[in-house]
Amino acid sequence: EPEVTQTPSHQVTQMGQEVILRCVPISNHLYFYWYRQILGQKVEFLVSFYNNEISEKSEIFDDQFSVERPDGSNFTLKIRSTKLEDSAMYFCASSDPGILVSGANVLTFGAGSRLTVL
Amino acid sequence: AQKITQTQPGMFVQEKEAVTLDCTYDTSDQSYGLFWYKQPSSGEMIFLIYQGSYDEQNATEGRYSLNFQKARKSANLVISASQLGDSAMYFCAMREGYGNKLVFGAGTILRVKS
Numbered sequence: 001e002p003e004v005t006q007t008p009s010h011q012v013t014q015m016g017q018e019v020i021l022r023c024v025p026i027s028n029h030l031y032f033y034w035y036r037q038i039l040g041q042k043v044e045f046l047v048s049f050y051n052n053e054i055s056e057k058s059e060i061f062d063d064q065f066s067v068e069r070p071d072g073s074n075f076t077l078k079i080r081s082t083k084l085e086d087s088a089m090y091f092c093a094s095s096d097p098g099i100l101v102s103g104a105n106v107l108t109f110g111a112g113s114r115l116t117v118l
Numbered sequence: 119a120q121k122i123t124q125t126q127p128g129m130f131v132q133e134k135e136a137v138t139l140d141c142t143y144d145t146s147d148q149s150y151g152l153f154w155y156k157q158p159s160s161g162e163m164i165f166l167i168y169q170g171s172y173d174e175q176n177a178t179e180g181r182y183s184l185n186f187q188k189a190r191k192s193a194n195l196v197i198s199a200s201q202l203g204d205s206a207m208y209f210c211a212m213r214e215g216y217g218n219k220l221v222f223g224a225g226t227i228l229r230v231k232s
Contacts, residue, residue, distance in 0.1 A: 031218050043163070043209060043222040056219055091163060095218060104151055104168035105213075107220060111162040
C-alpha cells in the first residue's frame, strides 16, 4: 500500500540551529501538508501546499518556517532558527481530491519526525 | 471556540466489548467532513472512517462505525468487539467546506483490558 515516508524519524538539535525535515508523499498525490503535535497535545495544522505554492498556512507557520518541493518527489519543511517550543512531532501528509477513500479526500500521514530542541 | 471537542481524555474497555468515543464539532458550513484517525504508540496516524455532512447513513468500516447526529453536531466513533490492538490515541477531525485542512480534537486515549 502506498505510504508517506518521513526522514529523519528523530532529530535532536541545539536552539538556534536550522532543521530540515523531509517527506516523500504518495507519488500521484497533489496536495501536501505539514502538521505538528507537541507532546501530549492535539495535532495542529501548519501549512498546505499545492501546485508549487502554499495554499493555506496557520498562524504557527511564521517566517521561521518554510516549505519546498525541490524535485518531483520530496517535500521539505525548514525551520530556520529553532526554538525550544519547536520541539514536537512533525507529520507530513498528502492527498488527492480526485482519489476518494470511503468517499472522502483522505489525508495519508507519514509516521512523523520527532524534533527535540535543546 | 473549539472546532472539535473530545471530552474523554481516556477510556477503558474490556476486550470484546464495544466502546463509544465522543466527538462534537462546531461549524457554520453546510458542507463538511468528519474523520477519525488512530494513533498507536508508534506514532503514525491511521485513517479509520469518514462521514460527510450530506451522508444520510452512518458510516461503517468493519468494526468501526460512526454515530452521526447532525442536529446535535456529534460524530461519535463506535468500536465493536474491542481488541488489544485497539489500544491507542483516537483523534476526531473536521474538514470545513471544500478545503483540505483538517482541524483535530485533543484526542482520547483508549486502553483495552484483557
